[in-house]
Amino acid sequence: MTIGIGLLGLGTVGAGVAEILLTPEGRHPLVADLALKRVAVRDLNRPRPVDLPAEILCSDPEAVVNDPAVDIVVEVMGGLEPARSLILAAIAAGKPVVTANKAVIARYGEEIAEAAAKQGVYVLIEAAVGGGIPIIEPLKQSLGGNRIQRVSGIINGTTNYILSRMADEGAAYDAVLADAQRLGYAEADPAADVEGGDAADKIAILTGLAFGGSIDRAAIPTQGINSLDSCDVTYAAQLGYVVKLVAKAQYQGIDPAGSVELDVRVSPTLLPKDHPLAGVHGVNNAILVEGDPVGRVMFYGPGAGAGPTASAVVADILNIAGIRAATGASGQLDPLLAANRWRSCQLVDPGETLQRYYVRLQTGDQAGVIGRIGSCFGDQGVSIRSIVQFETSGDPADAEIVVITHEVLERNFRQALASIKALPDVNAVCACLPTL
Template sequence: MAFKIGLLGLGTVGAGTAQILLDPQGRHPLLQEIEIYRVGVRSLDKPRPVELPKGLLTTDLETIVTDPHVDIVVEVMGGLEPARSLILKAIANGKHVVTANKAVISRYGDEIFTAANQAGVYVMLEAAVGGGIPVIQPLKQALSVNRIHSVTGIVNGTTNYILSRMQTEGGEFSDILADAQQLGYAEADPTADVDGLDAADKMAILASLAFGERIKLPEIYCEGISKVSAADIAYAEKLGFAIKLLAIAKQDLPTPEKGTPDTETRNFAFLQVRVHPTLVPKTHPLASISGVYNAILVEGEPIGQVMFYGRGAGSGPTASAVVSDILNIAAILKSGGDAAKLHPLLSCSHQDYCANRQGRRFAIAPMEELVTRFYARFLTLDRPGVIGKLGTSFGNHHVSLESVVQTGIHGELAEIVVVTHDVREGNFRQALDEIRTLDTIDSIPSILRVL
């Protein structure tokens, strides 16, 4: 029995996927039963990095997702459309789907997984987060017996590469970004990466799986790295930190300080879901992750900490994840046939979402309720009593300072760096509003959270 694949896209990931499927020797023997049946591309004349048997290519992608001979549609073309429409049409035609498209899943997961459930087909997405790092399947299977407390990750290789070089070379963000673009580590339009949007797409997927909720992209607080300066990198180093763009999902149980919950949320735990540059203590496992590598740290009970590490992008790693999903579906079909019910450990645990629930188990915690430490850098007039005035303003809003350092003089301005103890973000922001009114404050160039 051969399982026929309809491959949508033959770019970097598509070509890597085809290369694995065309060369199954030394891999799992079931790969020998998987056949590339049709390949959809935008142009038939473009040079290809992989040699395919004649007659496989077509520019009519819709014929692939409706072809009765195709068992599994593999979408690696990227973008929102026509990828979303083709995935839905494949599902409507009874095809199982493997996708590497985190943007489509994070934005249209409700629609796609509801349709898949109704059609009785799988939608597999291991390659959508972390490239070749196996994290989706562990969250569905091995780790699903744990109560997950948090998922914290470096899930964007471009920003990690830029921040790593800023740390080792002392360069500014804009200069290293330009170099990363020339080297191919950053896109010509790097917005999705450097503004944190790519990481937010991935965290929407990870948080949904980890906490059994449909976390929607607009619910994720997102802040990029473009305002991180060489000065911040240097100060972080002196204070014993590395700056990383972190994607964080964390249970945050209700406390009296958060006020009295309304009737819609009183039975909920709160869930923090956020992406932002963060000062990470050098002793933390994520602090040493450098270059284009990704790492995802999962904490739960009773397992404790588990970290997944590896290349987060590229032809080989991402294609490995795509083919692993194909293999999983083929194994189920081989053992149970088309009539087999969806395997509960292969389908997403959040596929039911709220369809059969009276409501959500988690309320998304507003950022002003976040309790964390902060790093802030101030430029002030070089006058006596400035630090005292800063301390008074912070104290007025119940912000306790862990350290205050006057680091240097820039012309007539002094540079002061503070790190707080744990504080409610709303209180910290109120203190900053008061500080901005002081006549001795020139500007606040940097405000960063501390893990």
């Protein structure tokens, strides 16, 4: 039985999906039952990385959704609109949807879930997080019996490549970013990656799956690597740490109304060199899940690119195709999105969370300054794990002091930092990064 596939977008990922569908030899037998029926592209005259019959190409994505020969709609065009509207249109037409669109799911996942529940169709999103890493299915099925405590990960390959180069070579951020753009690892406009937005989209999705409730994507505290100084990467290495852009969702408890309280954030983070995520280099991604009773489980692999992401898209297509073959139906709503509906979740006030911190201060090179900084921390109950003075390459009258704290209530830490900024010997707080 042939299953018609409608493809929205023929960019890097779309071309990878088409390539798999057009070469079924040696793959899962169900791939041979999948047939590309219609493909929407922006420009019909543009050269294609794959050779497709002209009659299946069109520039109207709605024509793909509405084509009666299309049984499954695959959205890989990206962006918020018209992608969101097309996904909803496909659902309204009773057609299962496979999407790699993390931005749409992070912002409109609840709306899409409700529409899919009403129509009784699948919406699968394995490719939206982690590229070729199978994390969505394990979170919703294999790990479903666990009490998840924390999900943390390196889930943006561009920033991980940049930070790996900065650590290995001592290179400046701007220079490595330019190289990443030349190599195709970073977009011409890299803001979504380097400012942390891409990682925030992904952790929003993982949070819903791990903890069973949607959260406000816009409320996730997000700090990227675009303002990171290479000296902090160097100092971290000297102190036994590596710097990674880490997205984290951590269970904090249950509030009096019964809502699950979560600490969700994205920021450059110092990891001890023996931490499981510290050894993830280059464009690779990794997601660490910690729960009871499973303990720690890490998923590692390529997080982006045509091959890995297309692999995840086709896996979702085969999931739906397998159900159709077994039952003859398009299936009921997949628990992936339904999981966002079974309990209330909310973000806690970041000031009420416990964190460890790395702080770099520029100060005058004067006797007693370290003691005065220590007193400011001590007055707020902030315990110091280490405090080190580094020589600066600038004014010899200046010094750089790096402090690493023990775990502390963030509100107290911020109050101590405000007092430190007011000290006459302190010229600037140059960096403040969480530490695991």
